[in-house]
Amino acid sequence: MAPTFPRARRPQLGYDVDQVDEFLVVARRAYDGTMRPGDPKVTAENIRLTAFGMQKGGYSTAHVDAALERLEDAFAARERQIAARLHGDEAWLTEARTTAQVVANRLARPDRERFDRVNPLVLGYSVKEVDRFAERLGRYFTDGWPIGIDDVRTVTFTAQRGGYREAQVDLVLDAVVDVMLAVR
Known part of the structure; x- marks a missing residue:
């Protein structure tokens, strides 16, 4: 399976690969409406406040941060649509x-x-x-x-x-x- 993001060069620190991948799986289920029991709630604000551990050779922080910004935008737009429909x-x-x-x-x-x-x-x-x-x-x-x-x-x-x-x-x-x- 191909990595989700480019990796930081080995001596450099990047985001913990397992944490990022796990977060993205949960975020995808939240966005698709297929949340599982025990999944944390995912909102635009949660995405903005998300932090990952660091590891040598982890995912490139710049690439993950850019993806999180796009994800936050998508969740914010959906939250606005839902709020507009309700209120x-x-x-x-x-x-x-x-x-x-x-x-x-x-x-x-x-x-x-x-x-x-x-x-x-x-x-x-x-x-x-x-x-x-x-x-x-x-x-x-x-x-x-x-x-x-x-x-x-x-x-x-x-x-x-x-x-x-x-x-x-x-x-x-x-x-x-x-x-x-x-x-x-």
């Missing part, structure tokens, strides 16, 4: 607008005050880098400036002592992705 398009868009407003309010805060800070001895995200990216996102929400969903999914920040709390920044970025997927 109507307006309810779906109202929820997206509400989330967008909460995010926009957060992004509108002054520089260096957008997120909680970690202890000065602990590493967090670079305040300057996060604030710069938050400005771009703020323009997306207020003025419709173009920014791609992949820009949000793949943004990285360097570490800084006393920086922004990573979990809080990541939650806001996840909410931005949710809004972007909802209005596609």
Whole structure:
């Protein structure tokens, strides 16, 4: 059987092959509606938050990440269709607008005050880098400036002592992705 993804070169780390293959089997059953008892629920959000162990010679992280992004898009589109059928398009868009407003309010805060800070001895995200990216996102929400969903999914920040709390920044970025997927 051919491998699902290209492998990382042997001394390099890639995603754990068995974990990735198992996740994709469960995701396929979830999408096809053939879930088995004990299968975990798979949603666009679960896919975004999925993490795999690393192993030498594992699957190429870039290829798996790209596939997960496409899978997330497919699940998000299906979730939107289901929600629209059950509650109507307006309810779906109202929820997206509400989330967008909460995010926009957060992004509108002054520089260096957008997120909680970690202890000065602990590493967090670079305040300057996060604030710069938050400005771009703020323009997306207020003025419709173009920014791609992949820009949000793949943004990285360097570490800084006393920086922004990573979990809080990541939650806001996840909410931005949710809004972007909802209005596609």
